[in-house]
Amino acid sequence: MALAGYVTAGNQVLREAKNPEYTRSVLKDSNLTDTALAEIGRIARIGWSIHLALVLLPFAARSVRNWHYHRRRPPMLVHPNGRTVAVHPGATVLETLRENGIPHASVCGGRARCTTCRILVTNGLDRIPVASGLEAKALARIGATPGMRLACQIRPTSDISVMPLLAADANAADGTVRGGLKGSERLITVVFVDMRGSTTLGEAKLPYDVLFILNQFFHEMTKALVATNGHYSQFTGDGLMALYGLNAADPAIGAADAVRGAREMLTRLDQLNHQLREDLPEPLRIGIGIHHSTAIVGAMGPPRSQILTAIGDTVNTCARLESLTKEYDGLVIISRPAAEAAGLNLTGHELHQAPVKGRNELVQFYVLKTLTDLPI
Numbered sequence: 001m002a003l004a005g006y007v008t009a010g011n012q013v014l015r016e017a018k019n020p021e022y023t024r025s026v027l028k029d030s031n032l033t034d035t036a037l038a039e040i041g042r043i044a045r046i047g048w049s050i051h052l053a054l055v056l057l058p059f060a061a062r063s064v065r066n067w068h069y070h071r072r073r074p075p076m077l078v079h080p081n082g083r084t085v086a087v088h089p090g091a092t093v094l095e096t097l098r099e100n101g102i103p104h105a106s107v108c109g110g111r112a113r114c115t116t117c118r119i120l121v122t123n124g125l126d127r128i129p130v131a132s133g134l135e136a137k138a139l140a141r142i143g144a145t146p147g148m149r150l151a152c153q154i155r156p157t158s159d160i161s162v163m164p165l166l167a168a169d170a171n172a173a174d175g176t177v178r179g180g181l182k183g184s185e186r187l188i189t190v191v192f193v194d195m196r197g198s199t200t201l202g203e204a205k206l207p208y209d210v211l212f213i214l215n216q217f218f219h220e221m222t223k224a225l226v227a228t229n230g231h232y233s234q235f236t237g238d239g240l241m242a243l244y245g246l247n248a249a250d251p252a253i254g255a256a257d258a259v260r261g262a263r264e265m266l267t268r269l270d271q272l273n274h275q276l277r278e279d280l281p282e283p284l285r286i287g288i289g290i291h292h293s294t295a296i297v298g299a300m301g302p303p304r305s306q307i308l309t310a311i312g313d314t315v316n317t318c319a320r321l322e323s324l325t326k327e328y329d330g331l332v333i334i335s336r337p338a339a340e341a342a343g344l345n346l347t348g349h350e351l352h353q354a355p356v357k358g359r360n361e362l363v364q365f366y367v368l369k370t371l372t373d374l375p376i
């Protein structure tokens with residue numbers, strides 16, 4: 001409003017100034033002498049000089065700081081593209097990469113929200129503070145594996161080597177992919193869950209009702225996974241595959257979590273059956289297979305829809321164990337290695353064995369028929 005008033009007054013003066021008489025009278029009334037004019041000019045020049053100096057000062061200060069910093073040998077950042085660049089004081093890895101024209105994904109602009117700037121710190125991890133606050137929450141959300149950090153949040157004060165985990169043109173959807181490590185062979189626990197009799201359900205109910213029931217079922221199974229540190233890996237129509245021990249310091253913890261997960265799923269299924277008793281032709285039933293062994297784990301799939309999953313003999317064996325639950329009429333079939341890793345005391349349970357396609361040795365397993373057979 002003040003500026004508008006200023007402009008209006010200026011326009012009015014310009015209009016009036018077209019009249020020479022007006023200009024003469026204003027100059028006369030102002031008592032503007034040559035000395036006063038010279039003084040006004042001097043003050044204006046001083047004002048402009050100060051203004052210019054203040055504008056240039058930050059640029060000059062930055063140059064001085066950089067010069068000083070370079071004299072003291074700044075921390076260096078090594079990028080897998082072969083370049084090694086200096087990290088300015090207080091700069092994040094993301095800012096350093098941008099300053100040096102190295103493309104790097106950052107959908108949220110550096111606010112620790114999108115996780116698209118995720119990197120693997122391959123050297124110097126022990127010399128940066130551990131993740132906290134927003135960064136820790138974002139990393140937990142994507143199930144980050146050891147060494148993963150957000151480039152927009154870490155400010156190196158010593159040499160560091162990093163490896164981007166997503167493409168520079170990654171989008172927000174890519175940021176939802178969990179983990180992000182390239183495939184690595186790891187000792188993990190795989191769990192297969194399959195709903196029994198889903199065909200009967202499809203025949204007895206309308207498609208909309210089947211979808212509703214299945215979505216309720218997956219909702220409960222996913223909650224069981226979250227509560228027991230499991231990672232939902234794949235959806236298989238009327239079942240799912242989950243991975244345990246991805247972030248555990250000891251793979252045995254993953255096996256114990258998987259057993260807790262199976263118990264949690266069965267408990268939640270009982271509750272769901274009770275809630276839907278009016279809608280279900282018969283109670284929902286599931287079979288669960290658990291196996292513990294090495295598998296190749298990593299983000300796999302098409303570039304825009306990768307999932308953190310596992311492949312290999314361990315997965316096939318686990319799927320086989322799950323399918324055996326029908327044959328043995330068991331709730332859970334757990335392989336001997338998984339039971340041993342989880343520390344289950346299965347004294348009194350018969351040790352069975354069965355062939356697995358593509359495998360020379362038979363797989364040994366225990367059949368658990370009731371919830372009380374799951375002692376954890």
Ligand code: FES
Binds near residue numbers: 110113114118151
């Ligand atoms: S840029 Fe989005 S989390 Fe780092």
